[in-house]
Amino acid sequence: MDLIHAIALAIIEGLTEFLPISSTGHMIIYSSLAGIASDEFTKLYTVDVQFGCILSVLVLYHRRFMTSAYSGNFKVPSYLQSFPPKWQPMLDFYSKIFIAFLPAAVIGFLLNDFIDSLLENVVVVAITLLVGGIILVFIDRIVNRQPKDGDVTVPDAIRIGFFQCIAMIPGVSRSAATIIGGMFQGLTRTQAAEFSFFLAVPTMAAASSYKLLKTYKLLQPSDYQTLLIGNAIAFVVGMLAIRGFVGFLNKYGFKVFGYYRIILGLILLGLVAAGVKLDVI
Numbered sequence: 001m002d003l004i005h006a007i008a009l010a011i012i013e014g015l016t017e018f019l020p021i022s023s024t025g026h027m028i029i030y031s032s033l034a035g036i037a038s039d040e041f042t043k044l045y046t047v048d049v050q051f052g053c054i055l056s057v058l059v060l061y062h063r064r065f066m067t068s069a070y071s072g073n074f075k076v077p078s079y080l081q082s083f084p085p086k087w088q089p090m091l092d093f094y095s096k097i098f099i100a101f102l103p104a105a106v107i108g109f110l111l112n113d114f115i116d117s118l119l120e121n122v123v124v125v126a127i128t129l130l131v132g133g134i135i136l137v138f139i140d141r142i143v144n145r146q147p148k149d150g151d152v153t154v155p156d157a158i159r160i161g162f163f164q165c166i167a168m169i170p171g172v173s174r175s176a177a178t179i180i181g182g183m184f185q186g187l188t189r190t191q192a193a194e195f196s197f198f199l200a201v202p203t204m205a206a207a208s209s210y211k212l213l214k215t216y217k218l219l220q221p222s223d224y225q226t227l228l229i230g231n232a233i234a235f236v237v238g239m240l241a242i243r244g245f246v247g248f249l250n251k252y253g254f255k256v257f258g259y260y261r262i263i264l265g266l267i268l269l270g271l272v273a274a275g276v277k278l279d280v281i
Helices: 003-016 023-034 040-048 050-060 062-066 085-110 112-119 122-142 154-166 174-184 189-218 221-252 255-273
Strands: none
Touching: 003 023, 003 040, 003 050, 003 221, 023 040, 023 122, 023 255, 040 050, 040 189, 040 221, 050 062, 050 189, 050 221, 062 189, 085 112, 085 154, 085 189, 122 174, 122 255, 154 174, 154 189, 174 189, 189 221, 221 255
């Protein structure tokens, strides 16, 4: 994979990771049409370029990660009342992120080989793009309830965590699954999107670190340079995508993303039907 393709993939990752449109689907289409070889470094790169996206969340929401300043009125959970008051908001924030992360960590570890086999089936990706797109078109009607007052609760975090597990099916989109899961818990669009961003940090960090530990011995010095450039680009593009997404979501909702997913799914199915070889990276 040359540097131009690495830059293009980093831009795609930064743009699509936090939008409910499936970064996997976009990676497959670009890599296949661009003729990128599906070697070990390419597979590592498409996962580890997520570090740049992780950093974009940490920078944009540093106050939440450093001080856990809540948007709503913070109510001290009973299990935190024995801790010093100044630590309670931060402990509450991180405990909920950890609780929401656990289902994907456990199920992902147990079903890793099965998930990889699904990833090799482009038709699965196309179908999940279509189904997810249809859900997004109607999600505002499906989830028609009064938003709750306050932040994510522990039960909310557990349920959102299981919604994230659905995203292990390639093409579902981690962002789409967790945002929809949050809205089913009564969160506003903004609350659901932001919690999805926060949950992305441990989830993507675990996946990227695991992939790097498995393959770092195969890397050449030039590969590290490519990874650094790619992550820097994904960081900048990811920041822009997050900023634009929250504002767009509040104004227009999910329909545009739903229609886009449907079109993308149909394109994938059309390419498969036309006999175009789509290599999953």
